[in-house]
Amino acid sequence: MIRRLAILSLAVGLILTAGARRAPAYWYDGPIWPSNPVMSLQFGAISNGVTLTDGSTTWGQPAEAAMAIWNQYMDRVQFRVIRDSTASTGLGNGVNNAFWSSSIYGRSWESYAGYALWLSSGRSITEADVLMNEQLSWNSYRGNARSGVVDFRRLVMHEFGHVIGLNHPNDHGQNVAAVMNSSPGNTDTLTADDISAAQFLYSVGGSGSVSFPARNESLDFRTQLETKYRDGLKRGNSTTYVDSEGDIVWLSEYFRYRVNACSHAQAQTRVFAQIDNTGTFGVCGVVSAGAVAFPPRNESLEFRIALEAKYRDDLRRGAGQSAVDNEGDVVWIQEYLRYRVNSCGHAVAIDKVFAQIDGRGVQPVCG
């Protein structure tokens, strides 16, 4: 569910520098707003007229503050608000309702404090509702999450992120600090990754392309990865029919298609056609503005396994040896490319990947 825009001038064939888009860890479903989303705020007054911890005197204030924070990073659309709306609530009514609810349109809550439901037609979001669980104890405060008291602003900020088309990076194989993670936890405002997502989808400047690295650099990375596994991790060899160059070239092509709106099947078909020299394809989507996300690990791995079979059964290549197993191959090449399309140079990207391999966690991107 997720990707966006960008047009790359694909000079195609084997990539020397095919364009792609900035691809941090954020994740998006695809459709975006063609015009300003107007939210009808219907949270009502605070019971007993008390003041929330952050000084808000209405629930609408933190909700508007959350929208204002998103608006700072979007050019082409802006959240607009109807305060104290009395519109009827419902999905499919053309109104973007934001309100307290005891159910999700008749279906029971399960664990989360808020849900966003958004309708799309083609590539456009047409309506989005935000429902906050009225059964919980709420306040509005900054800082770490407090036990038993849910911070309204960060949660509604999260739900408004869904409204603009974002999804949870951590549910899609990404590891990053983000208010858009499925549980924002102690993150009380937008992080660099959330901001990148908003800019990518909705900023004029968000459509600038970023090049995939030149082939020689990718191949150099793959060579160093082999050494790292063999000498650093002391991994034994396993049999492979795909040589290092084929490995990096075709995986890079696969990822290039994927980050440009191709499905797994579309990307694999295109890469195999290139291998068979039966066709050269453009990317699958030219979206109006948007983000790029790398595919989930299982799909990348499926492609790598299929590539192995392609080399063995169709191309009749002989067996070779590699210390890098398929999973490591897919994961680390993907990470290397992610750093590269996020403004890291070749050497820096390698350092960051190797830091991850050494157990030092995901490194920040450079852009």
Place this chain on the structure above:
Amino acid sequence: MRVTVALAALLVLMLPTAPFAQQPALDLGTLTFDQLTDRAATIVVSTVTSRRAEWENYGASRLVVTKVTLAVEQTLKGSAPRTLVVDVLGGTIGDQTLHVSHVPTFKVGDRDVLFLNGALHAASPIVGSDQGRFRVMNEVASGTARMLDAGFAPLVSPAAIGTSAESRNNALVRSMADAISLSDFVTLVRDRVRLLERRQ
């Protein structure tokens, strides 16, 4: 005295947090393996064989609900027929798609261990909305079925379920071979279920 003052201060702080009647708290954080197991009405190992999206009317709302058909391989808790159909809020009909945050999507061929909540009319059939879903994939080298989390990171141990993003980061450096096998995961679930039954 100091404790009393602190408690009073805490109460004052809490006052604005009660705009609504207090209800039994839902778990808003991530659920642990034990919590998922204990809360599940049914736990199955299954593969998605089909899905069908339908319109559903609720008051003035028109929702899309996807009926997901599962071929059940094993039932680890509760009882389940060999073919099970679960409702998931959201889905696509024609070019209309209803996206719902925190609700998982299924595609044909997905093989999972599912912790089902047994609710008749929930947004998600999964415990924790999307947390009680674990992917099953075969390791390339050995063909062993192994467990991955929702983000397809290898699940090294059930102890990692419900842990911090930092732990998840560390999981990224794991290889598929480090992931717990499906058979071991099943054993751990069954052990937990037996423990729960003894307590009851």
